[in-house]
Amino acid sequence: MSDDRSLTPQSEDFSAWYNEVVQRAELADYSPVRGSMVIRPWGYGIWERMQRALDDMFKETGHENAYFPLLIPMSFIEKEKEHVAGFRPELAVVTHAGGKELEEPLVIRPTSETMILEMYAKWVQSYRDLPILMNQWANVMRWEMRTRLFLRTAEFLWQEGHTAHATEAEAREETALILDVYRRFMENWICMPPVTGLKTESEKFAGAVESYSCEALMQDNKALQAGTSHFLGQNFAKAAGLTFQSEAGEEEYAWSTSWGVSTRLVGGMVMTHGDDAGLIVPPLLAPIQTVIVPIYRNDEERSATVAKAQEVAARLKDLGVRTKVDDRDHLNPGAKYYEWERKGVPFRIEVGPKDLEKGSLAIARRVIPEGEKRKIFVAEDEAIATHPQRLDEFQAALRERATRRREANSHRGVTDWGEMKEILEGEGGFVYTGWNGDPAVEERAKDELKATIRCIPGAEFRSDSAPTDCISGDGAAKHEVIWARSY
Amino acid sequence: MSDDRSLTPQSEDFSAWYNEVVQRAELADYSPVRGSMVIRPWGYGIWERMQRALDDMFKETGHENAYFPLLIPMSFIEKEKEHVAGFRPELAVVTHAGGKELEEPLVIRPTSETMILEMYAKWVQSYRDLPILMNQWANVMRWEMRTRLFLRTAEFLWQEGHTAHATEAEAREETALILDVYRRFMENWICMPPVTGLKTESEKFAGAVESYSCEALMQDNKALQAGTSHFLGQNFAKAAGLTFQSEAGEEEYAWSTSWGVSTRLVGGMVMTHGDDAGLIVPPLLAPIQTVIVPIYRNDEERSATVAKAQEVAARLKDLGVRTKVDDRDHLNPGAKYYEWERKGVPFRIEVGPKDLEKGSLAIARRVIPEGEKRKIFVAEDEAIATHPQRLDEFQAALRERATRRREANSHRGVTDWGEMKEILEGEGGFVYTGWNGDPAVEERAKDELKATIRCIPGAEFRSDSAPTDCISGDGAAKHEVIWARSY
Numbered sequence: 001m002s003d004d005r006s007l008t009p010q011s012e013d014f015s016a017w018y019n020e021v022v023q024r025a026e027l028a029d030y031s032p033v034r035g036s037m038v039i040r041p042w043g044y045g046i047w048e049r050m051q052r053a054l055d056d057m058f059k060e061t062g063h064e065n066a067y068f069p070l071l072i073p074m075s076f077i078e079k080e081k082e083h084v085a086g087f088r089p090e091l092a093v094v095t096h097a098g099g100k101e102l103e104e105p106l107v108i109r110p111t112s113e114t115m116i117l118e119m120y121a122k123w124v125q126s127y128r129d130l131p132i133l134m135n136q137w138a139n140v141m142r143w144e145m146r147t148r149l150f151l152r153t154a155e156f157l158w159q160e161g162h163t164a165h166a167t168e169a170e171a172r173e174e175t176a177l178i179l180d181v182y183r184r185f186m187e188n189w190i191c192m193p194p195v196t197g198l199k200t201e202s203e204k205f206a207g208a209v210e211s212y213s214c215e216a217l218m219q220d221n222k223a224l225q226a227g228t229s230h231f232l233g234q235n236f237a238k239a240a241g242l243t244f245q246s247e248a249g250e251e252e253y254a255w256s257t258s259w260g261v262s263t264r265l266v267g268g269m270v271m272t273h274g275d276d277a278g279l280i281v282p283p284l285l286a287p288i289q290t291v292i293v294p295i296y297r298n299d300e301e302r303s304a305t306v307a308k309a310q311e312v313a314a315r316l317k318d319l320g321v322r323t324k325v326d327d328r329d330h331l332n333p334g335a336k337y338y339e340w341e342r343k344g345v346p347f348r349i350e351v352g353p354k355d356l357e358k359g360s361l362a363i364a365r366r367v368i369p370e371g372e373k374r375k376i377f378v379a380e381d382e383a384i385a386t387h388p389q390r391l392d393e394f395q396a397a398l399r400e401r402a403t404r405r406r407e408a409n410s411h412r413g414v415t416d417w418g419e420m421k422e423i424l425e426g427e428g429g430f431v432y433t434g435w436n437g438d439p440a441v442e443e444r445a446k447d448e449l450k451a452t453i454r455c456i457p458g459a460e461f462r463s464d465s466a467p468t469d470c471i472s473g474d475g476a477a478k479h480e481v482i483w484a485r486s487y
Numbered sequence: 488m489s490d491d492r493s494l495t496p497q498s499e500d501f502s503a504w505y506n507e508v509v510q511r512a513e514l515a516d517y518s519p520v521r522g523s524m525v526i527r528p529w530g531y532g533i534w535e536r537m538q539r540a541l542d543d544m545f546k547e548t549g550h551e552n553a554y555f556p557l558l559i560p561m562s563f564i565e566k567e568k569e570h571v572a573g574f575r576p577e578l579a580v581v582t583h584a585g586g587k588e589l590e591e592p593l594v595i596r597p598t599s600e601t602m603i604l605e606m607y608a609k610w611v612q613s614y615r616d617l618p619i620l621m622n623q624w625a626n627v628m629r630w631e632m633r634t635r636l637f638l639r640t641a642e643f644l645w646q647e648g649h650t651a652h653a654t655e656a657e658a659r660e661e662t663a664l665i666l667d668v669y670r671r672f673m674e675n676w677i678c679m680p681p682v683t684g685l686k687t688e689s690e691k692f693a694g695a696v697e698s699y700s701c702e703a704l705m706q707d708n709k710a711l712q713a714g715t716s717h718f719l720g721q722n723f724a725k726a727a728g729l730t731f732q733s734e735a736g737e738e739e740y741a742w743s744t745s746w747g748v749s750t751r752l753v754g755g756m757v758m759t760h761g762d763d764a765g766l767i768v769p770p771l772l773a774p775i776q777t778v779i780v781p782i783y784r785n786d787e788e789r790s791a792t793v794a795k796a797q798e799v800a801a802r803l804k805d806l807g808v809r810t811k812v813d814d815r816d817h818l819n820p821g822a823k824y825y826e827w828e829r830k831g832v833p834f835r836i837e838v839g840p841k842d843l844e845k846g847s848l849a850i851a852r853r854v855i856p857e858g859e860k861r862k863i864f865v866a867e868d869e870a871i872a873t874h875p876q877r878l879d880e881f882q883a884a885l886r887e888r889a890t891r892r893r894e895a896n897s898h899r900g901v902t903d904w905g906e907m908k909e910i911l912e913g914e915g916g917f918v919y920t921g922w923n924g925d926p927a928v929e930e931r932a933k934d935e936l937k938a939t940i941r942c943i944p945g946a947e948f949r950s951d952s953a954p955t956d957c958i959s960g961d962g963a964a965k966h967e968v969i970w971a972r973s974y
Contacts, residue, residue, distance in 0.1 A: 036556035098630035143585035
């Protein structure tokens with residue numbers, strides 16, 4: 001069916017715009033189970049490309065995939081005290097199976113540290129068995145009260161990496177390595193350049209020694225925690241009894257890390273690039289990079305333009321461009337334009353009788369370069385030959401635009417609480433300030449400003465001259481931090 | 488650690504051999520949760536290659552991936568009467584979540600027809616919205632009493648395709664198309680050539696009109712149902728209210744199909760090819776196709792042979808061969824040979840000081856061609872240049888060997904119950920007979936012979952002259968059928 005209702009404008013209600021675009025671009029839909037969504041082929045196709053790219057990066061850095069059980073005995077989760085305190089309220093519990101009540105309830109994994117380290121403990125004897133560098137692609141379940149498609153759902157898809165090492169230094173290196181893999185992936189594939197840094201004590205993963213995160217800034221100037229990499233010290237190794245014999249012959253606990261990104265990244269992509277016409281998908285992630293629409297008024301024109309569209313599609317496919325000819329007969333071209341724009345396909349090529357005469361193609365860009373018109377007309381051979389480059393440039397332009405937007409909405413050197421309040425209650429964005437390290441300041445910001453410290457930025461994201469006093473006015477700054485409202 | 492214990496021979500106890508080889512080749516391990524296994528990187532790497540190949544075949548035939556919820560309301564499962572009767576005893580049930588008892592219990596999907604068709608009903612209005620051709624890669628849960636690694640576990644990984652069509656003919660075509668995709672995949676990738684055919688009423692999927700299956704013969708001459716494709720008629724469409732407006736403007740129920748293969752295929756691969764030394768992995772599925780072992784007695788020899796091994800590995804990788812140099816220093820070459828043979832790597836290349844002198848490589852084959860020795864010695868350049876072809880030939884040889892074995896153990900034209908009994912209680916295999924269509928004959932065979940009708944073979948697998956009488960002695964045959972003991 002043709003759906004030509006327009007979307008709620010972003011400026012009017014960003015949240016309504018988001019929900020509409022996710023559903024009407026057919027990325028996902030609500031399911032009959034509260035908090036669980038259905039990822040439709042267009043959304044799953046984008047996720048598949050994210051998976052493939054990340055998986056390649058994990059493998060290049062020495063990791064292997066495996067698969068661990070969905071169900072975890074309640075007693076495992078309880079072994080690490082901070083861990084269970086963090087996750088208990090969100091657990092889904094299987095109490096009956098095979099027609100009987102279970103002796104011990106099983107929980108659907110909210111994350112798998114406890115199960116995976118239990119298995120590592122079985123496999124590891126000596127330092128020669130370390131490091132173990134494994135990842136799994138899996139579904140997990142966290143019973144959330146308020147859910148939003150992709151951003152916060154009870155069930156979600158993710159990858160969770162779990163590594164075990166003989167030394168603290170190695171585990172710390174791994175934590176940093178993966179944080180960098182995530183950053184590069186988000187920049188280069190999603191065109192969603194994050195700031196990376198350390199989470200504060202109050203925001204870290206339940207059971208971690210330190211958590212690092214990628215924080216991306218959405219178009220409504222709220223932050224999205226888009227990926228996390230945790231240094232777990234020996235906490236989970238102790239809970240699971242994961243020991244090894246060191247080279248010196250001593251029995252020691254291993255050091256572990258865990259790290260994950262999820263289908264939340266699809267939501268991040270939507271909120272980084274989309275506009276009032278719908279989605280904008282970076283070419284590297286787009287299931288269809290270029291749609292070709294034949295234009296005709298009668299059967300004769302139809303057969304000529306459809307034939308040309310197919311010929312152009314075949315030539316583009318030979319160049320590696322994911323191309324689709326939309327030759328549906330019951331929709332007019334305008335309806336097709338709306339649909340593919342809403343789905344965020346980077347380029348549309350129109351083939352009409354006049355284009356055939358002239359030997360040229362009309363190329364409509366999903367994002368119009370400043371000062372230009374949507375369409376350009378290019379001689380057919382040139383249009384095809386230069387199309388891969390056009391896709392690369394589109395990808396680069398999205399990345400640059402998002403980076404500029406993040407920087408334009410990063411407020412550095414803020415020293416006054418009132419100023420921070422004005423920014424966060426107004427246009428929003430990242431607010432860089434000094435912080436004395438006191439959680440009471442975080443509490444106050446949460447209450448007064450609905451904002452949190454997103455991270456203590458890593459070296460490359462720190463200001464050249466950060467404030468030396470805490471934003472609270474109470475003492476010297478221990479760290480430069482970034483505040484924002486967030487998803 | 489080096490593990491040089493030998494495996495229980497197949498001839499002594501096939502079942503013990505299977506369990507040992509799966510664990511000691513590090514394909515999988517038992518988990519602390521009854522009936523759930525851990526798929527280790529070597530097993531998961533094989534599964535990943537199966538997934539990739541099948542996924543490509545699904546996409547070539549017009550299917551798209553999506554993802555549907557893990558949890559299904561109990562009331563959905565109950566909508567199709569035969570379906571719930573079949574699956575109720577195996578359900579795992581979530582009764583509590585988010586710290587509260589749920590109003591309606593949710594089951595972990597044992598299969599997703601009921602949920603997926605509910606969603607299709609939401610998306611489909613007219614015949615223009617059909618067909619829907621979707622697949623998902625997912626975990627499912629069936630609480631089995633007796634479990635075996637890969638073959639029968641409470642949780643397993645699979646793909647489940649679900650399609651909806653406007654006509655019965657289209658749905659039947661889809662069912663046949665996928666059965667053929669499965670057959671070709673099993674033949675060409677796993678080198679496990681199945682017989683395909685129709686399941687009898689008593690063996691079909693709960694809720695289907697007709698079920699078709701791929702039945703492969705294992706080395707212990709038991710059958711493995713390795714994949715199924717179901718024609719569901721309008722049964723599930725009626726349960727879910729999946730209707731559409733036809734071209735003629737009538738409200739009609741859609742016709743649906745479903746089809747799946749699972750990690751059980753990994754078990755099938757093990758039992759089709761493995762031997763007393765361990766696993767044998769077809770090259771197309773092997774995470775490592777060729778391992779290179781440098782041989783040395785001192786540091787000088789070590790640096791020379793390791794350097795050569797790495798050079799050979801680099802050249803093989805350039806030719807697309809998945810290669811690994813095993814330069815672990817704490818294991819002697821013999822221990823490495825054992826380990827890689829047990830893991831089923833198709834080829835091992837040894838590089839020792841004498842090989843360096845001669846400019847040749849020693850190539851050890853995991854399967855030794857009849858009348859030959861394990862190793863051949865080939866001049867280095869030739870050995871490398873011809874290696875991809877050697878892998879192709881290895882793949883073809885495994886396929887031929889398995890086909891010969893299946894045919895040698897297929898007993899056609901059996902007309903006497905006593906003869907069938909003798910075969911099934913003796914060497915086993917596929918027994919082709921006539922059958923009058925009476926389920927009582929199936930019951931008798933189950934009780935007396937522990938055997939079932941695996942399928943009514945499709946046209947290409949039927950005997951040239953099948954028996955005209957039923958194997959029971961009771962009347963004429965309606966069908967030729969294949970009996971076997973099975974997993």
